Amino acid sequence: MKRSLPAFLAPALCLAGLHATASEPISADAAREVFAQAQSICERDGGKLWGVSLCGPIMLVDPQSRELIANQADAKGELKAHDGVFVGLLPADQNVANTAVEWSGTRWTQMLWPLHAEPETRGTLIAHELFHRIQPQLKLPKLESGENAQLDTLDGRYYLQLEWRALTRALQAGDETARRQAAADAVLFRAERYRLFPTAAVQEQELEQNEGLAEYTGVMAGNATERERLRAALHDLSAHVGDPSFVRSFAYATGPAYGLLLDRYAAGWRRQLASGLRFDSQLRQALDMEAPTDLRRLADQRAQLYGGAALRVSETEREKKRQQAIAANRKKFIDGPVLLLPFQHMKVQFNPSNLQPLGEHGTVYPTMRISDDWGVLEASEGALMKPDWSAVTVVAPAAPAGSDLKGQGWTLQLKPGWRLVPGARKGDLVLEKPAQ
Structure with missing residues (x-):
């Protein structure tokens, strides 16, 4: 959802x-x-x-x-x-x-x-x-946000990193032919990712319009010379490679890179954002790229020029560890007793570099702070955000009493009148709004 x-x-x-x-x-x-x-x-x-x-x-x-x-x-x-x-x-x-x-x-x-x-x-x-x-x-278009769970899978991470490598090569290219080819490769790798994950284009566009444009602005306005801007964009492309998860941080890397390429090849591209055109769509048009007859074959062929074989091996190993983490989080936040906190007027802060999607159940945020009408929740060992951002789940406390509650890796400061009541399953709890 x-x-x-x-x-x-x-x-x-x-x-x-x-x-x-x-x-x-x-x-x-x-x-x-x-x-x-x-x-x-x-x-x-x-x-x-x-x-x-x-x-x-x-x-x-x-x-x-x-x-x-x-x-x-x-x-x-x-x-x-x-x-x-x-x-x-x-x-x-x-x-x-x-x-x-x-x-x-x-x-x-x-x-x-x-x-x-x-x-x-x-x-x-x-x-x-x-x-x-x-x-x-x-007045940018209002876009639907998504969990971007595809960017935590083997293929999603694989083609995203190939895209980053191609964008890096395009920005560093010393001649126009090499630059255009690398830029086309970046669009190609993204197209293959979108073929594998049909909803990815819509989900990723929201974050790129938000954080991608913000970081592009940071690079362009925050640096006085073209050389400094190029260095900042290249830094963004390398700085997030080591992120535990790309689902909320990828746009900080892609935004400046696509922005600088579009500044070169598609003057006026920022005005086209109001129509809903994505970065990759505008760059594809600017480069006059034709749709390949066999997208998968061409993407696999070009991947070998960007270290695709070694990257596939490392991502396969990571996928094994990811499945273990998913199993542990399912046991913790889905199978076991939990406390559900519905949102009223929520404000949240979190680290976007280490999230763990759990499919239709939502996304685990290892650390987060939420303030709402009911008080303040601080989680240091994980909390499960619902996919529609309507509520958050933490492990149920052993002794739910008082206004200062504690559980496995979290604290909750409740405002007067709010209380915990039994949930749908045995051991579950739900935060209840005071009677009016």
Whole structure:
């Protein structure tokens, strides 16, 4: 089951590696440096990419203390002016992540402190998150989101990585013939993946339109020269190869790569996004590619030029371990007693690089934080998200009592009035809304 997610379900993503993990106080001087870099980025862009200024409200948040420093006041006056910036404390019911958030009457670009010390990497992150704040203004088509479970299978991962390798070769090519051939190979490998998984095109497009365009914006607006942009896009293509799962992280790699190629071959491609055209469809048209008569044979033939044989061996070994992980998660979240928490007005943050799809049951998120009308759930050893994002499941607690509940790898802080009641199966529990 898949559907378009309403605004309140938009996930707050926190990519591992984009920021340091150690917490340190945010100084006004350091914050002003970030705000100045953001201002420079939006002034340099001047609305050229999207016809909308990237400038706007920014908050930097310490994830441990929840202290924040902003570049402007909030609409409701929660923040206090101090030394040229605005300071305050983010409430516990608000998630903290690199994302766009609505808080205290203002739409913010939120970034976790500390940011990366290297200016180019930091600039890419800043521009990426600035895009998310303006994204609703762009009137992009509303697409159905999917679990992208195909990208955790042997064939899905195999052809995605071949696509990444072809995109890398295209960006690095020293002559036009080699560049066009490698770009065509990338489209070919994607076409074969879509042949094997007919629903993949629709599912993948939603994340590419969201995170893919954001990372493309990060690369383009966050870096001042073509050389720096190329280096950033190549970094994205290599940085996610080691991700435990590609289902939520693949678009951070494909977005900038396709964007740079489309900038070369399909001027005006960004305007075509409103019509629903995908990255690969636009590149296929720009390269004037004909549909092959035997897609599988041609894809297998071209794969050998990108290390396909060795990649197939390594992915076959990974598939064995994946099946073992699926069996363990099924026992934990499907066969055993569970606690079901239905969503009311959910906000979620998670790491998109390590998810485990469980078919029609949903996707296991190894770590996540959810805030809702009922309180705050923090899971460190897995939680199962329903495929329609209507509820989350954790292992049932041994002693369900009180407002501060604990279970296997999770804690739940309940607000007054909410309680746990028996579920459909023996041992199952369901969170119940207070009587009106």
